[in-house]
Amino acid sequence: MDFDEFREFGHASIEFLINYLSGIRERDVLPTTTPYAVINQLPKEIPEQPEHWREVLKDLENIILPGLTHWQSPYFNAFYPSSSSAGSIIGELLIAGIGVLGFSWICSPACTELEVVVMDWLAKFLKLPAHFLHASEGPGGGVIQGSASEAVLVAVLAAREQAVVSYRESHPEVSESEVRGRLVAYSSDQSNSCIEKAGVLAAIPIRLLPAGEDFVLRGETLKQAIEEDVAAGKIPVICVATLGTTGTCAYDDVESLSAVCEEFKVWLHVDAAYAGGAFALDECSDLRKGLDRVDSLNFNLHKFMLVNFDCSAMWLRDANKVVDSFNVDRIYLKHKHEGQSQIPDFRHWQIPLGRRFRALKVWITFRTLGAEGLRNHVRKHIELAKQFEQLVVKDSRFEMVAPRALGLVCFRPKGDNEITTQLLQRLMDRKKIYMVKAEHAGRQFLRFVVCGMDSKASDIDFAWEEIESQLTDLQREQSLVIRKAGNVADLTQHFQIHLTNENTTLEKYQ
Template sequence: MDSEQFGEAGRQMIDYVISYLENIRDRRVFPTVKPGFMRDLIPADAPEKPETWDAVFADIERVIMPGITHWHSPRFNAFFPTANSYPAILGDILSDAIGCIGFTWAASPSCTELEVVMMDWLGKMLKLPEEFLACSGGQGGGVIQGTASEATVVALLAAKSRRIRKIKEEHPEITNMDILSKLMCYASDQSHSGVERAAMLGSLNIRLIKSDKNFAMDAKILEETIRKDKADGLFPFYVVATLGTTPCCAFDDLTEIGPVCKREGVWMHVDAAYAGSAFVCPEFQHYMKGIELADSFNFNPHKWMLVNFDCSAMWIKNSAELVEAFNVDPLYLRHDKQGLVPDYRHWQIPLGRRFRALKLWFVLRLYGVEGVRAHIRLQVKQAKEFEDLMAKDERFEIAVPVRMGLVCLRLKGPNELSEKLLRRINDSGKIYVTPSKLRETFVIRFCVCASRTNSEDILYSWNVIKEYADEILAESTTNQDKK
């Protein structure tokens, strides 16, 4: 493909992307394909001779689209959102064209420098304490990770390294193996599975602390558990607090958990993967109270801040602790400006990294902070609209207070009714929702996800839910009559 052909194909692709996104409601949100479907649609081997762009382009609809779940359809009300915007797509196009691998400052200085500044912009938008920001001149700073799960692992490894150093200073006789078997992590029983996985990846023990009636981590139980573990000769070192849990968007109280971590000398990492974007709005800032007690903080602009996947923002108060945890320094990666600027290879697990700050820069400039706030507020309002529609139907109940863009609803009565309802809704392909279990209670999670969602879409989704509720409740009455 030469530059002329690229220009033509590029324009065709941009037109396709616009048409795809603007007409996305017309597509069935969840595909009907069966596992292995693609083998029948494409040859078993790569073509020996080059094909034409027209042939490739035609296969987007024939091969790819039948198996796509349309995450950016307003009919997609599952999981949490993943962001999508034209400015972010433009940023990714440029990033792909530059195609640099920014593992050190010298590997492509703009790649590192823009990221440092963008993370300061974002941190200031969220009103993070100065200590987290590179512009404060201290050891703090931000980095773009691929996912919140990676941020959890990276923070865990830094915390582990800090704790091992301290134990070694106090007890030089203890072996590394002995220390490793006694290191303990903690998170609430509502935390994301990625936290448990981070501990597994690090071959470390984790305790899931019981949540309270609001599904927030019980700080008292956390403190008692840490103290007991210490008394038993174990080494507590890492607590993950969650702001906006996956099952029901509950918020751990940092003003309670933070002081426990401080008293017990334990690293506090804060996972705000979804809800973190909302902290740009002053009315949601209160959820972050106590953030100054955290050692590290993370949220995903790629969830709710209009920046396409992947872009997970992480800050750390003392970046030296990351660098110390991961530093290997082969000659071929060294450069003569080392130490003057961050070399992000020390802040992450892989060596290679894409120029992800570009899409963040484009989004923040083209929307402005105001535009980002408007996006968040609109989706929160739409969740309320959905709640209001539901509140008028007394067959339904809200399982927990609606927070952010998430509504956890269920049919009154046994779990089986709501389980059946969820299956029926998803089988219809009209909208897509996901389940959650809040202790013994089964709930349907309805999340406002797509940035194109409007009030008509909310009404559409509610009508789909109602239609299948009518059906299921009628069947259940008939079955009872038969008995």
């Protein structure tokens, strides 16, 4: 490596990012591109000879950036946030430059130990039960997974193996394959697709139980399902509850679910991928109810802690249940301190063998922002969502679909689904803001999520003006369509009626 060139390239890239991020509001959040537009601008093979990094940055600016959806823009209001921060960005630089892997303690001790430290920091910050701390006596602790999907899958797989072992202990006459064929798991019909996918991957049917009208899954629904299944000879394995569903940020009733899970010895996992950040706030302490009775939970740091994806925190009440399920060691992975201390070899806590030094970016982000800064960030998202909610409520053409929850507002233009679809399509075509829609009980709605590295009150006003003005335009155009339909109707005997309808429409919407 030529360090002079590395220096120049590095410094130029820092400037590149400052230029990109400081000017991100000037870009349409959605790209003006069509499939293959980027592919067709690039050569078909690796260049035989090295190219100068300046050429690469030029193409990044001219070919790649125009093809991106800008997730760090405050006008990105889709999905949930995937936010970054200075500390986290520089953290990734340092992780890559230092370039260690941390699958066992010996293969880079500080990599494992810093993860133990930051997971305990985070558990305390989020006021989680003490048994989730590495520092507590007992087999609990936290680990950084790559994504919520992986955390959920780890919980499902570990619960599966525990259930098989435990059932066969009490029913040695039943074959392993028969036990596996009778396993069943539970979640809400509001839960994230990754939970259904975990069921597919684990080869366990996951029953997506109906949430209530308020989108909440409760113990009574779970209990009924488990009782049905047990009566039919099934073996319940795990329930995955959600705190902050993807559709409406609903909070499943963890307390009543945990009581049922304890009764039937079912693993309870909580997917708090989004809402977990609010555990840190005293005003949101209700969200933590029942967490002392769950077996595992996960929270995505990119959603509220300004640590860039990928970084999904997972805590286990008894990590041995995962380790015992996943351990397949080889001599080349052994080391002399193994099993002699409470420091985990995290490879047994996850699906892959290899693991990046993700704890470093967490450590840098937390230190450079401080606990106060992290709490303020969550509070800011809540305040901005409240601001947006007020704007929705004040405009009688719109209706709320669910209560605002943290940084999410679920709303729709009144009327049938078609208006929602058309409004969203219009907004997507204009590319000024980016939302996605969701559906519940046949009713489609829009999800406005506060995202971005640095959203401000003026960004909320910008988004609202875009939304409401596009609805106005849409309504005007629709009335013109009706007028045209009326003109066709001139030719019919219904002329007078159509004209009346049209006028009514115009009056109402203009």
